[in-house]
Amino acid sequence: MSFNQKPKVAHPSVTKNKEGLTRRDYEGALSTLCAGCGHDSVTAAIIHAIWELSLPPHRIAKLSGIGCSSKTPTYFASDAHGINSVHGRMAAVATGASAANRDLILIGISGDGDSLSIGLGQFAHTARRNVNMLYILENNGVYGLTKGQFSASADVGSQLKKGEKNPFGPIDPAQIAINMGASFVARSFSGDKAQLVPLIKAGLSHYGFAFIDVISPCVSFNDHESSTKSYMHTRENIHEAAHIDLIRDAQTITADYQEGTTKALTLHDGSRLILDKIDTDFDPTDSIRSLTYIRDCARKGQVATGLLYIDRDSIDMHDHGRICDTPLVELPMETLIPGNAALQKFQDILH
Amino acid sequence: MKPTDTSNPDYYHKVVDCQWACPAHTPVPAYIRLIAQGRYTDAYMMNRVSNVFPGILGRVCDRPCEPACRRRRIEEKPVAICRLKRVTADFKEDISARLPKVPKEKNGKRIALIGAGPASLTVANDLLPLGYEVVIYEKLNTTGGLMRSSIPAFRLPAKVIDEEINTIIDMGAELRLNTPVTSMKELLEKGDEKGHFDAVFVGCGAPMGKELEIPGRHDSENIYVGIAWLEAVAFGHVHSIAPRVLVIGGGNTAMDCCRTAKRIGGENVKVVARKPHSMLKASEWELEDAEEEAIDIITNHSPSRFIVEDGVLTGVHFESVEWHKDETGRLKSKKLDDVILPCDAVILAVGQENAFPFIEKDIGIEFDKWDLPIVDKTTYQSTRAGVFFGGDAAFGPLNIIWAVAHGHEAAISIHNYCRGIPVEQRLPRGINLVSQRMGLQEWSYSNDWDAAKRRIVPHLSLKERFVDLKLEVEKGFDIDEAAVEAERCLNCDMQTDFTHSLCIECDACIDACPVDCLTIVPNGSEEELRSRLTAPALNQEQPLFVSENLTQTGRVMVKDEDVCIHCGMCAERCPTGAWDMKKSIVHIPHAEDYNEN
Numbered sequence: 001m002s003f004n005q006k007p008k009v010a011h012p013s014v015t016k017n018k019e020g021l022t023r024r025d026y027e028g029a030l031s032t033l034c035a036g037c038g039h040d041s042v043t044a045a046i047i048h049a050i051w052e053l054s055l056p057p058h059r060i061a062k063l064s065g066i067g068c069s070s071k072t073p074t075y076f077a078s079d080a081h082g083i084n085s086v087h088g089r090m091a092a093v094a095t096g097a098s099a100a101n102r103d104l105i106l107i108g109i110s111g112d113g114d115s116l117s118i119g120l121g122q123f124a125h126t127a128r129r130n131v132n133m134l135y136i137l138e139n140n141g142v143y144g145l146t147k148g149q150f151s152a153s154a155d156v157g158s159q160l161k162k163g164e165k166n167p168f169g170p171i172d173p174a175q176i177a178i179n180m181g182a183s184f185v186a187r188s189f190s191g192d193k194a195q196l197v198p199l200i201k202a203g204l205s206h207y208g209f210a211f212i213d214v215i216s217p218c219v220s221f222n223d224h225e226s227s228t229k230s231y232m233h234t235r236e237n238i239h240e241a242a243h244i245d246l247i248r249d250a251q252t253i254t255a256d257y258q259e260g261t262t263k264a265l266t267l268h269d270g271s272r273l274i275l276d277k278i279d280t281d282f283d284p285t286d287s288i289r290s291l292t293y294i295r296d297c298a299r300k301g302q303v304a305t306g307l308l309y310i311d312r313d314s315i316d317m318h319d320h321g322r323i324c325d326t327p328l329v330e331l332p333m334e335t336l337i338p339g340n341a342a343l344q345k346f347q348d349i350l351h
Numbered sequence: 352m353k354p355t356d357t358s359n360p361d362y363y364h365k366v367v368d369c370q371w372a373c374p375a376h377t378p379v380p381a382y383i384r385l386i387a388q389g390r391y392t393d394a395y396m397m398n399r400v401s402n403v404f405p406g407i408l409g410r411v412c413d414r415p416c417e418p419a420c421r422r423r424r425i426e427e428k429p430v431a432i433c434r435l436k437r438v439t440a441d442f443k444e445d446i447s448a449r450l451p452k453v454p455k456e457k458n459g460k461r462i463a464l465i466g467a468g469p470a471s472l473t474v475a476n477d478l479l480p481l482g483y484e485v486v487i488y489e490k491l492n493t494t495g496g497l498m499r500s501s502i503p504a505f506r507l508p509a510k511v512i513d514e515e516i517n518t519i520i521d522m523g524a525e526l527r528l529n530t531p532v533t534s535m536k537e538l539l540e541k542g543d544e545k546g547h548f549d550a551v552f553v554g555c556g557a558p559m560g561k562e563l564e565i566p567g568r569h570d571s572e573n574i575y576v577g578i579a580w581l582e583a584v585a586f587g588h589v590h591s592i593a594p595r596v597l598v599i600g601g602g603n604t605a606m607d608c609c610r611t612a613k614r615i616g617g618e619n620v621k622v623v624a625r626k627p628h629s630m631l632k633a634s635e636w637e638l639e640d641a642e643e644e645a646i647d648i649i650t651n652h653s654p655s656r657f658i659v660e661d662g663v664l665t666g667v668h669f670e671s672v673e674w675h676k677d678e679t680g681r682l683k684s685k686k687l688d689d690v691i692l693p694c695d696a697v698i699l700a701v702g703q704e705n706a707f708p709f710i711e712k713d714i715g716i717e718f719d720k721w722d723l724p725i726v727d728k729t730t731y732q733s734t735r736a737g738v739f740f741g742g743d744a745a746f747g748p749l750n751i752i753w754a755v756a757h758g759h760e761a762a763i764s765i766h767n768y769c770r771g772i773p774v775e776q777r778l779p780r781g782i783n784l785v786s787q788r789m790g791l792q793e794w795s796y797s798n799d800w801d802a803a804k805r806r807i808v809p810h811l812s813l814k815e816r817f818v819d820l821k822l823e824v825e826k827g828f829d830i831d832e833a834a835v836e837a838e839r840c841l842n843c844d845m846q847t848d849f850t851h852s853l854c855i856e857c858d859a860c861i862d863a864c865p866v867d868c869l870t871i872v873p874n875g876s877e878e879e880l881r882s883r884l885t886a887p888a889l890n891q892e893q894p895l896f897v898s899e900n901l902t903q904t905g906r907v908m909v910k911d912e913d914v915c916i917h918c919g920m921c922a923e924r925c926p927t928g929a930w931d932m933k934k935s936i937v938h939i940p941h942a943e944d945y946n947e948n
Contacts, residue, residue, distance in 0.1 A: 004792075007800030007918050009425055011867045011886040024865075036857040036926025044862035191856055219857065219926045231855045235903050 005030045018054035026051045028075040033068060036223075038190030038216030038231075039138050043075045045193050046107070046136075049200035050077065053248070061097055061104045065090040065119060068145050069111030069138035069216075088119025091126035091135070095317070098131050101327040102318050105204065106133035113143050116152040116171045123173070127180035127209050132316040134203045135211045137173050138190075140218040141229035148221030159226035173213045174308055175294055178287050183208035183314035185290075187305045189234050190216040195306065201246040202307065207268035208314045215303065239302040241293060242284060243276040265312060275307065284309050352877050354899040354907075357848065360782035363935040365894065366912050367843045369432060372419035374756035376939045377401040379416055379432055380844040384796060386435055387837040389830075391442035396449055398439055401939070403473050403519075403755050406511045409437025410825070411502055413634060413750035421841050424890075424914050425866075428805035430839045431828075438833040440511070446518075451480035451943070453522045458482035460769045463548040464524075465532050468496025469751045470554030470742025472519050473758025474765065477942040479522040481766060486543065487524055490531035493586075494520070496556050497743070498751060500582035501604065503611045504821040535710040539738070550737045550765045553707075553724075554754070557743035561702035563599065567657030571664035574657060577608045577700035584611055584820070593695030594618040597667055599654055600700030601625070602632035608698045609646045614820045621647040623654070623667075623692065625684070627674060640824070644813065652690060657697065666693040703748045723747055730774040731761040739764055762942040778945065781938035786931050787845060788922075794932055796845055798919040800865070801838040845917045846935045849908055851898040853929035856906070860921035860930055861885065866914045869921060874900070874907045884911055 006027065014022045026047045031040050050060065060080035062073035066087035073082050081104070085093040094108045115123045115137050126135070141154040150158075153173065154166045177185045184206040188196040196214065203210035215234050217223050223230045228237075248271045265273040265285075275284070283289050290309040297304040328336060355362060365371050369379040377398060385394035398405035412433050420429030460483050464471035467489035475485045493499060495512045520526055532538055535551075542548045560576035568574060573593060577600065583589040596617040598609045601624030612620045622641065624631055628650050631638065642648060652669040659665070668691050672684040705723055710716055715735035717725045724733050726740045733740055741757030743749060764774040787795040809826045810816070816824050828836060861869045867886035874880070880895065881888040888895060888911035896910035922930040 004799045004918070004920070004923070006863060006920060007865045007916060008802070009800050009865055009916060011914055012424060013886050013889070014867075034926065035924045036855070036859045038857065040862055040924075041858045044858070191858055193858065217857070219855075223855070231857060232903055235856075 017051055019056055021051065021054075021057075023047060023051045026057070026077050028073075028078045031071075031075045033071060034218075034220045036219035037068070038140060038214075038218070039069055039072055040075070041190040041193065042136065042138055042196070042214050042216055043072050045190075045196040045200055046072075047076045048193070048197050049204065052197070053201055053204060055105055055204070059103065059105050061106050063090045063094045063097065063106065063108045065110055065114040067111040067114045067143075068218075069109055070114060072109040072138065073107070088114050088117070088122055090114065091119060091122035091131075094133050094135075095126055095129065095131050098133060098317065099328065101329045102132065102323070102325075103327045106131075107204075108133055108135045110135065110137050112137065112139045112141060112151040112153040112173075116173060120152075120171070124176060124180045127177050127182040127211065129317045129320070130181060130183055130208045130314055132208055132318070133210070134200070135209065136200075137211070137213050138216040139173065139213055139229070140216050140222055141170075141227070142218050142222040144218045144221050148218070153229075155228040158228040159224075161221060161224055163226075172294070172298070173211070174304075175291060177209075177211040177213075178291055178309050181209075181314075182211045182309075183311040184210035184307075185213075185309040186211070186307045187213045187303070188215070189238055189303075189305060190214055191231055191235065192238075192305075195240065195243065198243075198245050199307065202244055202267070202273055205246060205248075205267050205269050205271045205273075206310070208311070208316045234303065237302050239297050239304050240278050241282045241297075241304050241306045241308060242278060244307045245274045245276070247272045247274060265310065267312060273307075273310075278306075285311070287311075352874060352880060352895065352897045352907075355894070355896045357896070358782075360780040360937060362894070363782055363784070363844075363846050364780070364937045366846060366915075367935065367937070368419040368421055369416035369430075370844070370937065372415045373401070374415065374753045375402045375759065376937065377416070378844065378937065380840055380842050381936075382439065383430070383432070383435055383837050383840040384842070386438055386833055387797065391439050392444045392446060392449075395439040395443040396446060398436055399446075400941070402752060403476050403758075404469060404515045404751065405436050406440030406515050407469075407498060407507060408752060408755075409433060409435075409440050410511065411498075411507050412436070412752050415752070421843055421914070421916075422839060425841075425916060426804075431805055431808070431836050434808050434828055435833060435836060437827050438830075441827050442830065450518065450522070451476075453479050454482045456482065457484050458769075460484065460549045461486065461542070461546060462765060462769075463488065463538060463543075463551045465551065465553045466496055466555035466742075466744070467491075467494040467516075467526065467528075468554055468556050468742060468754065469498060470556075470744070470754035470758045470761075471552060472516060473755045474552050474554065474741070474762045475524045476519045476522070477759060477762035478765060479519070479524060481942060483769075485524045486548075487526050488530050488532050489526065489528050492529050494526065494528075496554075497558070497578075500585050501578050501607065503581065503607050504585065505610070505614065505816065505824050506607070508821065508823050532709045535716070535738075536714050539714065549769050550739065552761055552765065553710075553733075553738065553740045553744050554742045554758070555707075555744050557703040557705045557748045559704040559706045560699065561704055563654065563699050563701055565654055565656050567659045570659040571657065571662065573664045573696040575696070575698045577604045577698050578703060580698055581607060581611060584615065589615070591616040595694045596620045596696045596698065597692055597694040598622045598698045598700055599624075599667070600702070601630075601650070602700060602702070603634060603637050604703070605700035606633050606637040606641045608700050609641055610644055611820070612696075612698065613644055613646065614817055617696075621649055621692065621694075623649045623652045623669065625651070625653045625672070627651055643810075644816075649692075652692075653684065658691065664695060664697065666691050667697060703743070705744060705747060707744075721747075729760070729777065730764045731757055732764055732768075732774050737768055759941055763940070763945060766942045766945050778940040780940065783936040783938070784846065784848060784933040785936070786933050788931060792923050794845075794919050795934075796842050797838060798842070798845070798917070798932070800916060800918055803835055803839055805839065806832045806836045842917050843915075844935050845919070845932050847910065847915065847917070847919075847921055848931050848933040849896070849898055849910070850929050850931070851901055851908065853927040854898075854901050854908060855927055855929075856901055856903050857926060859924040859926065863920040863924040865918065865920065866916055868911050868913075868915045870909045871901065871904075871906050872909060873905075880909060881911075884909060886911070888913060
């Protein structure tokens, strides 16, 4: 942590987005995480992405649970809405927020403990309902806040600082998300912003549950030689399946990409996802091939990253429930709760 | 790009833009920190080592440091470096015990210095502690050269000049006032009544005002040459001037002339310059001061003749002009109109020239086609061994701080020359780097950004200042204002020093940097690298820092030093200590560093 707030002064070349804001305007409070924490890099990537997308801060809601990761929302977009909820329950709160106001841009931040241990059920059901949100899991394989015990995402045989080996197999949140019905699943690394920033942008542009598992090393408890979630180990074993770029302005798309390895996908909001496949036998629109691909990589000790799965035609929770387009919070009370007479009428129809 | 060699003393020195820009390389951030700590005497002494005359320069320096100040790249106004220097002089305690000690036993070498201005006095200051016998020849009846004769006392009071010059004279220089050197040949061959001189230093300035030979120039007595007129006012030979005054010229001398005229009878004083406002040679702040005193500055007017009727000057005929560049890029003027400006007196401030009437042509001291001596730019030696030049006498009119810088270098040459060592043999500059880490997130210096705006130095009110010609207009900062201004300094000498082998490429420094200085990228050519950084590196004059290949990915850490505010956030957020804040202490060798061994 630092004692001094990051000075407000900026580089003279700093530019403003369509909202009239600079990247610095999307910053938040001073980080109290350890120096070198991957989570701070994720924060910087989020700031970069939401600035580039010109998201108005008042439309963003930041949600988190408990853990080092869950401090993240404090460190970006101070002008946005935010809630720091109960341990593992961020997904439920996000579901509620989405139900009440479907116009909100929901950014949920969680960790491997918050999502894969105490909150595994919450996480699975939110993916299953395809709640329209971006869900970032900052994954470091360790409980940093309680001084470095193994978490549910730690690999078999991975060691703690003092040498204990992890006997249990890891839970891979990306596989769970795909299995549960998430419509956008990606994995990235906090030390690779060139990959992470476009993924966050794509996740925010995607309609439905967008999930990004970010390997985010814990410098204090899990960045040693026998860790499989260290900076070094991640860099050595990362395997990018497909690189993506998000293009919002249709006119800027040029056709200079190679047929066969590059593919353009149009998203729900009209922006285009340029997918540059590194492995030609990989297809992120096919969930079964995607799962096979991830498992193949894992077997070889590799970490598959990039956009792993996308379903552009999925429908979200509101569509399932045939809920009106107007956010519920904006409906007048008499429309939202039409009263006893209307209820009686409705029940008469049912009988 | 090749990895940057930070052990080269010039690399980090260039990051301290103010110090790099100062001809005498005054360690600006270091003395400003001393001011912030209230250690005015220490700050003064630190200044004195580099620039010898902190009190004088704190008032009238041309301040090459301020345009260079990094603060200007972040916000508009630089740190008021010059005025902070004055603070050290204003609030210092007795320094006599801390001055260089002069040995009782001399080394037997005798040096003649011609002119008692800043260049000669710097040579004396450097050589006296080494045991030299120093004789200063001065044609006037007082010391200081142009500092006293052509800078008006309302900008630079005599007591300030006296104090700093006496410090040097009191070290044992023999001062011969009213003693112009009439023959260099005689001085070199015969010496004086006490004997031969081992070396001669010419620091007699550029004492001649340039003439303006246009019709009518010699038809009236009310047309004065600026430098000479200022000297006459300074020494009390002239006490008044006619009410309507035109000053012709656009440099700092013109500003001194018009403000002086305003104080001794000039009611309607105008400065008329040939060039447009943006090209005037006068410093911005001197123009501001003149304009504040209700002096009109008329630009784009080229004088063509003096109008003298029956021996009485009634006006000057000008051509108003506009300027454009021709095909070769040279500035050309085009006449627009005829303009007559009425006046009773004219002061010519169109430049200065060197004059060496006392140097014979056949004694091996060669001059170029502009009548300037041929002087080596490193050793300051002329074409005759043992004769050295410095200050305005060497390369034409410059500022006091240059004279000081020349003096230091010439003193080294003289010291070498007198010991039979080649004058070209110079010591290299050195640099020390010392970590400033005091704790996990604690630094020895005030690293937080201070958003304070530049403080304005209080001036005497317009009513008060014209009462007496010698009343100093600027009051200088008080201690509180100085403390606020001192905090504006970015401490550019607190270097961000990088150890590539420790870096784990976590990006924390890049995320923490408020001004986007840092990038980890694959290496490339400089031009291409500059375009690939977090923020574009546009200032081509500021070199990029490029590390050796990083251990995990083989990429390099690149730092654009240009707008770094030295806040230390990168080092604070670095988990491995790859970044550290280290104070750079640049060592510029002076004569005293050249020991016998």
